[in-house]
Amino acid sequence: MTQPGQRPNANAPVDTLTSVPPPAAIQVGSNGQSGGYKFSADEVGAVITQWQNLLDDLKGDVTIAGRVASVTAPGKEFASGDFINAAGPSGSTLLDQHNRMVQYVENYIAALQKASGQTQQAEDDAHQAVAKQGKGVV
Numbered sequence: 001m002t003q004p005g006q007r008p009n010a011n012a013p014v015d016t017l018t019s020v021p022p023p024a025a026i027q028v029g030s031n032g033q034s035g036g037y038k039f040s041a042d043e044v045g046a047v048i049t050q051w052q053n054l055l056d057d058l059k060g061d062v063t064i065a066g067r068v069a070s071v072t073a074p075g076k077e078f079a080s081g082d083f084i085n086a087a088g089p090s091g092s093t094l095l096d097q098h099n100r101m102v103q104y105v106e107n108y109i110a111a112l113q114k115a116s117g118q119t120q121q122a123e124d125d126a127h128q129a130v131a132k133q134g135k136g137v138v
Helices: 041-069 078-116 118-134
Strands: 026-028 037-039
Touching: 026 078, 037 041, 037 078, 041 078
Parallel strands: 026 037
Antiparallel strands: none
8 A cells, every 4th residue: 555645556557548540531422532431422421420429428428537537535544545546547547538539539520521521511601601791891
């Protein structure tokens, strides 16, 4: 056992995944990159919805992981200190991993939307709206 103020166990697990990998190649119809996942234009909307539902679930999990990561000792005796020394790093790693999953899913949704042409259409609509705003101004 360690006493309050002592360093955590050197054998504790270490978080080695510190970045989020890019999503795999996605092709929708003839849009996007080949060599990865391929969807038809009809099915990609349902796939995006499934990933958005997963994102909503993960955001709820991040909230819970945040509570675990911010746990405090119930008392100032050595047993509480030992608990925090053990639980604190695990809670922080849990929160970090959940945040990385959220980022990966957000990146994957963006890649799906880009491959499906949804992102391009939204950008085109925005450009048209900006162009219309400037007309007729003296």
